[in-house]
Amino acid sequence: MSAVTPEDFKPILTLVRDFVRAKVVPREREIMDTDAIPDDLREQVAEMGLFGYAIPEEWGGLGLDLTQDVELAMEFGYTALALRSMFGTNNGIAGQVLVNFGTEEQKAEWLERIASGEVVASFALTEPGAGSNPAGLRTKAVRDGDDWVIDGEKCFITNAPIAGLFVVFARTRPADASGTGIAVFLVPADTPGVEVAAKDKKMGQEGAWTANVSFTGVRVPGSSLVGGDEDTGYRAAMTSLARGRVHIAALAVGTAQRALDESVTQATTATQGGTPIGDFQLVQAMLADQQTGVLAGRALVRETAKRYVSGEDRRIGPSAAKLYCTEMAGKVADLAVQIHGGSGYMRELPVERIYRDVRLLRLYEGTSEIQRLIIGGGLVRGARR
Template sequence: MDPSDFADVLTSVREFVREQVVPREDEIEETDQVPAELREACKAMGLYGFAIPEEHGGIGLSMAEEVELAMELGWTTPSLRSLFGTNNGIAGQVLLTGGSPEQQAEWLPRLASGEVVASFALTEPDAGSDPSSLTTKAVRDGDSWVLSGAKRWITNAPFADVLMVFARTDPDAAPARGISTFLVPTSSAGVSFSEHDAKMGQRGSWTCEVYLDDVRVPAENLVGGEEGLHRGYVTALKCLAHGRLHIAALCMGMAARLVHETVEFATQREQGGHAIATYQLVQGLVADSVTDWHAGRALVREAAKAYDDGSDKVTGPSTAKYFCSEAVGRIADRAVQVHGGSGYMRGVPVERIYRDVRLFRIYEGTSQIQQVIIARGALGKAARS
């Protein structure tokens, strides 16, 4: 994208987030949903397709551009970004990474416009950090595939139009080699959902369990369109790597908001006749948070450049996701500490953000999984012997 055009995109998103979404954060928290008019505004701005190439109706941002956008989106409740995060991220990337030309032509323009919402159905009750252990199965039956199993904590599933379902198609293959991905419309017979989950934070972002009871889909719904390749596991890993960089950037956007709220409070709150900003122990907390924020932001930008030029699409995203998700948790904790008792009260932004950011150390690969990926990248065969 032309730099001036991208600058306009960032400006528009920044103004939308700060002028229209931030004033409604309490409403979103209270009602557990993003207002319809904000959803429609996101569609009109092209946010449902920011990572989808222009030839498929999206904005076509590079990863370096995407992380800048994510940092702007991070200024407010993560439930806003979650609305269109799956279309651009882990679900949309399934089609971009492994879809056939025909599948891309059919689905990507609809994802980019927001006409269709897609969900990434990988996690299961007993297959989270290790997706190779998933048990959902798909069996070929004539010109169809029949899917059976259950998925857990699937973002946007309650109002999704299509699921990217990962299922075992070769039960005799090694765990990571017998998995394929299927396009499963949620209107298909046998697809059902639980009530949406009640979570610690990120209210307004809905997840639920998905049940697949002998769901029959046409053979052409196999992502990639070629039977026998079983590329689902590799596709999942590639999609997750992209998502990790995006989440890292989102964390740094939230870190920026937390630093802002901390500084604002410290300069206005008085104790002993002075603003608490004059006390060096408070200054130390602020300094540590600013340092974490700057370090994480630099790491995200460097990792995004390496992702774009193809030199590192594995370790870089993991280091960024690991550091930034942990860092924003530390920053949120310090923000509550500086706020004192008021930071523990509902209705104060840092209390909500404290709960919201905790999830980032868990989904799209826990911090411990990122440690394993990073260590194996550094140690090579020695880590696997």
Template sequence: MALDPETFDALLSTVRRFVAERLRPVEERVEREDEVPDEIVREMREMGLFGLSIPEDYGGLGLTMTEEVRVALELGGTTPAFRSTFGTNVGIGSQGLVMAGTDAQKAEWLPRIASGEIVTSFALTEPGAGSDGASVQTKAVRDGDVYRLSGTKRYITNADKASLFTVMARTGGEGARGVSAFLVPADLPGVSVGQPESKMGQQGAHVCDVNFDGTPVPAANRLGEEGEGFKVAMRVLDRGRLHIAAVCVGIAERLIRDAVAYAAERRQFGKPIADFQLIQAMIADSKTETMAAKALVIEAARLKDAGEPITMEAAAAKYFASETVGRVADRAVQIYGGAGYIADYGIERLYRDVRLFRIYEGTSQIQQLVIAREVMKRGG
């Protein structure tokens, strides 16, 4: 159920101020220290950001998809590492539980996920399985009342902070129908987390390997029936891709604002570079593509709230928005010129940060395949 307009507008206003007054001023610190400050995380919890998509019955805000993407647009006004701090709780780390969990599982975990007491993580990718999620080799072997979980997951967001993993593991034969989903507490025996990887961008948002060595996962922690894990994962990714697309649009809007402000101040040949038509062309292209991406996101969110299937629409939004923000960031560096290549201005940081959006939660090439498959399935 949607929030009443006045309450939701107040939430948007609060998030907008939080981004401008608390997050943007510490962007350089996060980049330098590769860590989001504890006081910022505490404020995020108090604002309810960890529970944006968790139902109200379990202590969350229970936002509709349309409301969630509008919040994500605001969060795009700063480095995406801040959103990643609670992003797994809002998206891929919690939505399997929301969509497929039993009443007992939801009651046990969702209130603590919504409050931020628990950080969740989504463990699908492996050394030999990324885009081909149906080929996961991590095994879950039934042993009485537990499953013995063994295998390695790679590039798992927030793994070093997670108290709960949603893990995709093979319980049956090859292919998607042999994959099941499990809720795996991080303190179970045999769970170990590697050191955070050194990355191109998004410093402060950590990804790590996660290893399971005969970890005894209670059978009661399985999400859905055996063999339903891949289906759960794909439903989770539909929603996650739409959220990511909204963040991409928000960052593109921030980059455009910054580039326009710089172009109005920077003078060459006796006048602001904003007066030159080739600069204006880059701004026009960036604005047009960003408006189109935003329209895709808002329409897909509307369809989701109407109960329509959005596999194609979410893929299209994520594909177009992530490619768009990459082009917008590239043009912003060009408009800034030499200053765009210097760390002091922050543009080169965002240029590096946005590159990941075309890779995680499904590469652009996977989105193309999903879109084409859905178009043909729907008969064009």
């Protein structure tokens, strides 16, 4: 449960909404052109506590639960997704590994610095041959005395170029009857043998940096093994990803809302033959489809978050929310470009950026195909019990 009451959360949500719309939206073109979040915006984000909004209060965070997290995510989605990416891994897939599985010593060493934004944490799971399915990990960790030595290659790692800490998943042995053999380690970015490649050149989400990271003979102490357990990695990854999928679904809803708002503005201001295009029934039909998707997505996200927090559903629901909402956002963005006509294809308009930005939502933290397998497989297994 959240440490923040609904009454206390309201001003936090208002503060974030006002910040996004008044401070970030006007600078979206700057973020896109420079491929960076301006330093002053980063400083404001840190002052607002957004690097640690989902970190427990005892470790310097705001202590929001997932029902509150998704409300913020829908606001973050209203602007350039790079803003949320800057602090998303601290609150989400990387930070939650420590929150849920770290030892007290590990939490004491890292969480306050993560919550303040002093340290950016990166979730180093994806590999060239193991993306949505961590069971295929090739990165290895071998025990050497009291230490572990890590060797492997990770790819598409969010925030890698600015990370101070990598949460690294590695195989310590083949899976057997005792466990998966997948462990997770806390590796400071300045550890010898850690090498971050050049920033990836992506289709969209300018300002959100990803890169490959190689680990060559990286030696870390035994205290770096999260939870002190060699088999924690797989469960930690699945737990963090499930929570993250609800967050990404909410992010998609926020982006879809922005695309809808831009479409309504276009429909009521642009004309063809002297007639506002919003008077045309086919344009109204597109707006109706957009609105329906946004409303359904918002309701699904809120219900899924409640069921996650209660423990009622932490597997099928998150996958269903991510699948529906990210696919919906792609369709809403496509309709937004269509409503804008030729101008929607121009870089000057927000809908062009949105169209590119949302494409990634169906890929990271588990592709749409993986979500379908999780949902379908879960239903079949449940019926057989």
